[in-house]
Amino acid sequence: MLKHILTSLTSGPVTETAPAPADPALAELAGKLDKAARARLGRSLSIREVDAGSCNGCELEIHALNNPVYDLERFGIRFVASPRHADVLLVTGPVARNMREALLRTWDATPGPKWLVACGDCAVSGGLFAGGYACVGPVEAVLPVDLRIPGCPPRPTDLLAGLLALLETSAAR
Amino acid sequence: MYGEEPLFGLLNRIGTLVEGHRPWPRYRLGRDGWLRLIEGLAGNGWSLLGLWGEPKAVHAAFREDFSGDVAVVSLDCPQGRFPSLSAVRPAANRLERAAHDLYGLVAERTTDPRSWLDHDAWGVRRPLSDQPAAPVPNPGPYTFLPVEGEGLHQIPVGPVHAGIIEPGHFRFTANGETVVRLEERLGYVHRGVEGLMQGKPAAQAARLAARISGDATVAHSLAFARAVEAALGVEVPARAVWLRALMAELERIANHLGDIGAICNDAAFAFMLAQTSQLRERVLRTADACFGHRLMMDRVIPGGVATDLPERGAGLLLELVAELRKRFPPLVAIYDGKASLQDRTVTTGFVSAELVTRFGAGGHVGRASGRDQDARRSPGYAPYDELAFEVPVLTEGDVNARVWVRIREVEQSLSLIEQIVTRLPAISRGLDHPSVALDSGRGGEGMALVESFRGEILTWVRLDGEGVVTRCHPRDPSWFQWPLLEAAIGGNIVADFPLCNKSFSCSYAGHDL
Numbered sequence: 001m002l003k004h005i006l007t008s009l010t011s012g013p014v015t016e017t018a019p020a021p022a023d024p025a026l027a028e029l030a031g032k033l034d035k036a037a038r039a040r041l042g043r044s045l046s047i048r049e050v051d052a053g054s055c056n057g058c059e060l061e062i063h064a065l066n067n068p069v070y071d072l073e074r075f076g077i078r079f080v081a082s083p084r085h086a087d088v089l090l091v092t093g094p095v096a097r098n099m100r101e102a103l104l105r106t107w108d109a110t111p112g113p114k115w116l117v118a119c120g121d122c123a124v125s126g127g128l129f130a131g132g133y134a135c136v137g138p139v140e141a142v143l144p145v146d147l148r149i150p151g152c153p154p155r156p157t158d159l160l161a162g163l164l165a166l167l168e169t170s171a172a173r
Numbered sequence: 174m175y176g177e178e179p180l181f182g183l184l185n186r187i188g189t190l191v192e193g194h195r196p197w198p199r200y201r202l203g204r205d206g207w208l209r210l211i212e213g214l215a216g217n218g219w220s221l222l223g224l225w226g227e228p229k230a231v232h233a234a235f236r237e238d239f240s241g242d243v244a245v246v247s248l249d250c251p252q253g254r255f256p257s258l259s260a261v262r263p264a265a266n267r268l269e270r271a272a273h274d275l276y277g278l279v280a281e282r283t284t285d286p287r288s289w290l291d292h293d294a295w296g297v298r299r300p301l302s303d304q305p306a307a308p309v310p311n312p313g314p315y316t317f318l319p320v321e322g323e324g325l326h327q328i329p330v331g332p333v334h335a336g337i338i339e340p341g342h343f344r345f346t347a348n349g350e351t352v353v354r355l356e357e358r359l360g361y362v363h364r365g366v367e368g369l370m371q372g373k374p375a376a377q378a379a380r381l382a383a384r385i386s387g388d389a390t391v392a393h394s395l396a397f398a399r400a401v402e403a404a405l406g407v408e409v410p411a412r413a414v415w416l417r418a419l420m421a422e423l424e425r426i427a428n429h430l431g432d433i434g435a436i437c438n439d440a441a442f443a444f445m446l447a448q449t450s451q452l453r454e455r456v457l458r459t460a461d462a463c464f465g466h467r468l469m470m471d472r473v474i475p476g477g478v479a480t481d482l483p484e485r486g487a488g489l490l491l492e493l494v495a496e497l498r499k500r501f502p503p504l505v506a507i508y509d510g511k512a513s514l515q516d517r518t519v520t521t522g523f524v525s526a527e528l529v530t531r532f533g534a535g536g537h538v539g540r541a542s543g544r545d546q547d548a549r550r551s552p553g554y555a556p557y558d559e560l561a562f563e564v565p566v567l568t569e570g571d572v573n574a575r576v577w578v579r580i581r582e583v584e585q586s587l588s589l590i591e592q593i594v595t596r597l598p599a600i601s602r603g604l605d606h607p608s609v610a611l612d613s614g615r616g617g618e619g620m621a622l623v624e625s626f627r628g629e630i631l632t633w634v635r636l637d638g639e640g641v642v643t644r645c646h647p648r649d650p651s652w653f654q655w656p657l658l659e660a661a662i663g664g665n666i667v668a669d670f671p672l673c674n675k676s677f678s679c680s681y682a683g684h685d686l
Contacts, residue, residue, distance in 0.1 A: 001507050004448070014451060049337045053362050055682045057387025057468055062337050063431070064457075067450035081335035096685075097294040098361045099340055102332045128381055133300040134365030153387065155467065 015071045018164065019157050025147055025165035044076035045167055047117075048086035048110065052103045053096030053135060057153040058120040062090070064156040065163075077163055083109040088166065091143075094122040094129040095136040107143055115146040115166065119159070124148045180237040183213045184244055191247070194618040195403040197552075199232075199245040207248045207256055214261040220533035221262045221653075222622070223631040225646035226272030228303045231255045232646075233265070234620070234631060236533075241551045245620065245633070250278060253302075257283035264532040264653050271686075275367065277302040287316065290360040290685065301368050317356055320346045325353060328667065332361045339681035343670075350666040355659045362685040370645045375401045375475045375611055378642045382632070383470050385647055386683030391417075391424040392625030393647060393683070394473035396632035399554065400645075401475040404619025404636050405611060411598040413477035413607035414555045419490070419593045420460070420469045420478075422586040425626040426497070427456040429579040429586075432678050436576055437508065439671040440517040448504050452497060459493045462486070477608020482597070490594045494587050505580055518573040522661040522673035525570060534653045536628025537582070538677055540566045541574035548624040560592050575676040582626075611640055625650060627678060649683030 049062060062079075065072040072078065080086050083106045095103060107116070118139040121127040126137035139145055149162040181198075187209045188200030202210060214235075222234035222243065232247045248255050257280035259266035269280040270289035277299030280286070291298065293312035297305045320327070325346055332340035342358040366385055370378040382397035383390045395417055402409060434449030457467040463486040464472045472479050508514060526543040528534075535546055547564040549557040565581035567574040616638045623630045628650030635644045654677055661673050 001444075001511075004444075004503065004507070050333055051337075051339045051362070053364055053682075054339070055384040055387040055390075056339055056680065057384070057390065057470065059337055059339065060388060060431075060468065064450070064454060067454055068447055069451060069454050079337060083333075093362070094364060096362055096364055097296070098290075098292040098363055098685075099332065100294065102340065102361070106333050128384060129364045129369065132365040132369050133295050133297055134363050134368070152470065153468070 014068050015074070016069055018075070019161040021165035021168045022149075022158070022161035023165075025149070025162045028147055043167065044078075045088055045163070046078055046080045046086050047088045047090050047163075048080055048083045048106065049090045049092070050103055050106050051092050052099045052123070052139065053093030053129070054120060054122055055093075058092035058123075061153045061156050061159060062092075062119070065159055070156050070160060072160070072163070075164060075167060077167060083107075084111065086110050087113070088115045088117055090117045090119050091139045092119045092123050094126045095139055095142050097134055097136055100136055100142060103139075103142060116143055117147045117149060117162070117166065118145045119149050120154055121150055121152040124150050127152065178213065178217055179240070180217075180219055180235060180242050180244055183210070184246065188246060191618075194245065194620070195406065197234075197243040197245065197620060199247060199618065201247050201249070204248065204256075207246075210246060211256060211258060211261055214258065218530070220530075221258070221264050222533070222629075223633070223646065223648040223652075224258065224265050224268040224272065225633065225648070226276035226278045227644055228276055228301070229253065231272060231278055232633070233258065234633070238546065243552060243620075243622070253277055254279045254281055256281050259284040264656065267656070268648075268652060273299075275299065275301045277304075277306075290363045292360055300365070301371075315358060317344050317358075318354075320354060322348075322353075324348050341681050345662075345667060345670070347667055350668070352662050352665055352667055352670070355662045355670075357655055357659060359655065359681060360685050362682045364682075364686065366647070366686040367645060370642050373642055375636065375640055375642060378645060379474050380471060382645075382647060383473075385686065386649060386680040387468060387470075388428050389424070389625040389627060389630070389649075389680065389683065390468050390470045391420045391473055392623055392630055393632075393649075394471070395421060396621045396623040396625075396630040396647065397634070397645070398473055398475040399621035399623060400619040400632040400634040401611070401636065402619065403621060404617040404634055405615050405640070406617070407476060407609060407611060409477050409609065410607045411556075412481075415593055415597050416478045416482060416607065417473050418556050418560075419482075419590060419597075420464065420472060421624075422589045422593070423456060423460050424469065426583050426586045426590075427453050427460070428626040428678075429583045430456065430501075432675060433508070433576060433579055433583075436518070436572065436672060436675045437514060439675050440514055442511065442514050445504065445508065445514075448500075452500060455493065455496065459489050462489055474608060476611050479608070481607055487594045487597070490590055494591050494594075497583075497587055501583065508576070508580075515573065517669070517672060518576060518676075519571060521572045521665060521669050522575075522676060523570050524657050524661045526568065528657055528660055529570075532653045532657055534628070534650075534657055535624075536626070536650050536654070537575045537578040538654045538657060539628065540564065541578045542570035543568040546629070548622045548629040552622055554621075554623070556593070559596075560589055562589050572672050572676040615640070627651065627680065628654065647683075647686070649680050649686075651679040651681075651684040654679045655684060 187206035274291035328345040434446035437445035
């Protein structure tokens with residue numbers, strides 16, 4: 001254990017340089033944030049992740065954001081346990097009808113100002129599951145979406161670029 | 174087992190063999206035969222492998238663990254009713270409830286008739302039956318099992334949890350800190366995979382199979398592909414067979430590394446997660462460099478694989494194996510040497526050998542409780558018959574044992590990757606990709622058993638003459654592991670639930686379909 005700690009101290013950081021904020025995401029967000037919201041948030045974002053019917057692929061990559069290589073927390077972005085603590089809902093999946101009510105209640109429990117990010121192809125468009133009896137389709141069919149991060153699943157760098165765009169836009173004065 | 178009747182002995186007496194079901198036989202039973210089967214199940218140890226419905230028929234698969242014989246039995250039920258297996262095979266209950274919710278089949282004399290996947294939210298009842306019905310007006314709330322006693326209180330958790338995980342509802346009944354009973358309610362992630370697969374060509378249905386459970390995407394794709402290939406009698410190129418095993422072992426390592434770290438993290442030992450998640454990232458990046466996708470989604474397809482290993486792939490994989498062999502053992506030593514960790518994992522979340530056998534639970538859940546079963550070995554499939562590996566089995570049945578089974582499996586998989594890379598058959602001349610075209614004009618029924626990182630996946634498929642899926646049932650290992658989690662937590666404190674849950678690591682999406 002001690003050896004591990006010493007190695008970690010001497011071998012330099014494993015964390016990689018962050019990607020630039022995604023340009024399309026910046027454009028998508030530009031008009032959506034008002035001044036009051038920007039002032040309230042500063043440079044930090046608390047995210048509540050909601051799986052509304054994903055295959056768990058998106059969750060695996062979202063988890064990766066917390067590993068030391070991507071180290072999301074260095075940007076002031078962190079995942080929180082309750083929607084009551086959140087500024088952003090990060091929603092995955094084609095919104096299974098069985099999850100629709102839970103998603104709505106989670107959104108209602110999130111205090112404003114708040115944003116909704118659709119993460120992954122299923123959340124963006126319904127993916128392969130659109131049109132079935134069991135799914136609503138894209139998240140925007142249930143709630144207004146502020147930012148879309150496509151991919152099946154999106155790579156951690158794509159997620160990071162999208163979230164940084166959200167942070168940049170919300171922090172811009 | 175001594176004194177047991179052979180599975181095929183009984184089935185040959187009570188059923189008639191159905192032609193064109195590969196690779197294992199399928200028997201059609203009459204109602205009397207089905208009742209005789211239930212009687213036979215009560216006195217024999219045959220494992221239930223799966224149970225699935227069709228609009229007017231029900232199918233179940235069994236294995237005689239001792240001989241490895243596998244068979245499917247079917248009962249036509251024109252009235253939509255069949256005698257329940259749940260009294261003699263409790264693992265059948267949730268599958269029967271799912272068959273009811275999707276196909277409207279009624280299990281007579283079942284131990285639990287409540288709906289399971291249907292939460293009255295679809296806007297339709299029994300959506301996959303011949304005659305879907307209108308939704309119930311003003312459906313009542315789901316009834317949880319009654320709990321009575323002094324000083325008991327209930328803790329409802331979910332479907333939205335505190336962490337970044339899938340949705341499901343847990344209803345704890347506790348006496349102080351001690352959990353007296355846990356009842357699960359799942360089905361929140363039901364996306365209608367079986368219904369969406371129907372009427373799709375095998376290649377398109379394979380994309381759905383890859384998204385049954387994202388963490389087992391290779392294994393589910395492999396199970397679907399093998400079932401289709403069995404149904405059509407297609408032979409896959411040798412190189413593709415080996416590449417599939419390579420991807421499956423990479424997936425196993427990545428998941429085990431992630432879960433070992435997460436279990437320690439749930440015991441407030443974040444250091445391990447920080448370390449193992451770096452190793453996991455390393456595995457995913459190698460997978461990305463070799464196959465073009467971090468999770469290797471859509472890379473195993475019916476007829477072969479979608480992408481070949483690039484020239485530098487073998488070198489990258491051997492480097493990965495060497496690095497993990499260097500960096501993983503010191504972490505194992507830390508896990509084994511920390512009293513604060515052992516205090517949380519040893520004797521926590523015990524599951525008895527009797528229970529895992531009764532439910533036919535596989536993977537690390539079964540093997541940590543002494544059930545020596547691995548689909549790679551029995552019934553076995555290529556190329557594992559040519560590879561040397563051991564299946565670790567422990568008997569303690571606690572969280573610690575499940576961690577150790579995973580640790581040993583990581584070591585075995587590293588050795589398997591090394592063997593596969595060094596012995597990978599050369600690509601046959603003239604083939605761009607190591608795969609074969611699936612000829613249309615043939616149909617049939619096929620089944621496959623494939624070992625995912627989590628346990629055994631059964632996939633059963635029926636294709637028509639055009640190669641279109643008319644019915645597919647993928648059964649995730651979680652079906653037989655979720656019920657045991659309810660047993661594992663009993664008598665433990667509420668705070669140990671995350672540890673128990675993570676050590677099982679059951680799939681929600683794979684179970685809910």
